[in-house]
Amino acid sequence: AQTVTQSQPEMSVQEAETVTLSCTYDTSESDYYLFWYKQPPSRQMILVIRQEAYKQQNATENRFSVNFQKAAKSFSLKISDSQLGDAAMYFCAYRSAEPPGQGAQKLVFGQGTRLTINP
Amino acid sequence: SQTIHQWPATLVQPVGSPLSLECTVEGTSNPNLYWYRQAAGRGLQLLFYSVGIGQISSEVPQNLSASRPQDRQFILSSKKLLLSDSGFYLCAWSSRGMKVGGTEAFFGQGTRLTVV
Numbered sequence: 001a002q003t004v005t006q007s008q009p010e011m012s013v014q015e016a017e018t019v020t021l022s023c024t025y026d027t028s029e030s031d032y033y034l035f036w037y038k039q040p041p042s043r044q045m046i047l048v049i050r051q052e053a054y055k056q057q058n059a060t061e062n063r064f065s066v067n068f069q070k071a072a073k074s075f076s077l078k079i080s081d082s083q084l085g086d087a088a089m090y091f092c093a094y095r096s097a098e099p100p101g102q103g104a105q106k107l108v109f110g111q112g113t114r115l116t117i118n119p
Numbered sequence: 120s121q122t123i124h125q126w127p128a129t130l131v132q133p134v135g136s137p138l139s140l141e142c143t144v145e146g147t148s149n150p151n152l153y154w155y156r157q158a159a160g161r162g163l164q165l166l167f168y169s170v171g172i173g174q175i176s177s178e179v180p181q182n183l184s185a186s187r188p189q190d191r192q193f194i195l196s197s198k199k200l201l202l203s204d205s206g207f208y209l210c211a212w213s214s215r216g217m218k219v220g221g222t223e224a225f226f227g228q229g230t231r232l233t234v235v
Contacts, residue, residue, distance in 0.1 A: 006162075035223050043157075043207060045226035091163065093224075095213070105151040105170050105215060106178075107224050111162035 002027045004094050006110035013082045014118050021077045021113045023092030031097040034075045039089040051075065087117045121146035125210045125227030132234055138197040140230050142210030145191065150212040152193040153224065154185055157207040169193060170215065205234045
């Protein structure tokens with residue numbers, strides 16, 4: 001079974017600085033999707049960034065970028081120029097890209113990292 | 120465009136009472152559907168997921184059950200609530216795409232359940 005681990009329960013960063021959130025996962029599959037979600041105090045889940053495992057190029061969305069290391073099964077999120085609005089819980093998630101079947105469409109989340117932005 | 124509706128937003132129920140939380144999706148067909156529970160300040164625990172009508176996979180043995188009576192409707196139920204069932208419940212959907220079109224999950228607004 002696939003598992004996702006976020007080893008940093010809490011992180012803090014000064015406004016305008018850069019912070020990196022860690023995520024590792026365990027899978028025997030070769031093709032899958034990885035996601036970072038943000039959950040602000042409103043508790044609405046918001047997609048931050050997505051990575052397809054078959055793509056070697058790291059995904060980037062404005063100030064958010066990932067460092068995807070497939071062999072190491074690592075998927076970290078870098079937030080540049082941190083802003084007060086970035087304060088939230090951040091979740092790493094995994095989903096198989098295999099055809100629909102037993103467990104193939106399951107979406108598994110890590111335990112989350114609470115990010116605090118210091119003004 | 121696709122939308123997901125989850126209700127109610129807040130619910131306070133006595134121990135031993137039944138539960139029914141409903142989630143519906145609009146603007147797509149044949150979605151994957153998911154129920155998650157989130158304890159305060161914690162991660163998302165996958166409870167159930169469904170790849171089609173009547174097809175339910177349970178991740179964690181517990182006091183809850185799920186049903187999918189229609190393609191875009193997903194219901195979370197309990198016959199008798201326990202105090203430990205309190206939490207924040209999230210419904211989500213994703214497409215059944217594979218390499219092309221496989222997408223992220225889209226979440227409802229969540230239900231805060233308090234069992235007293």
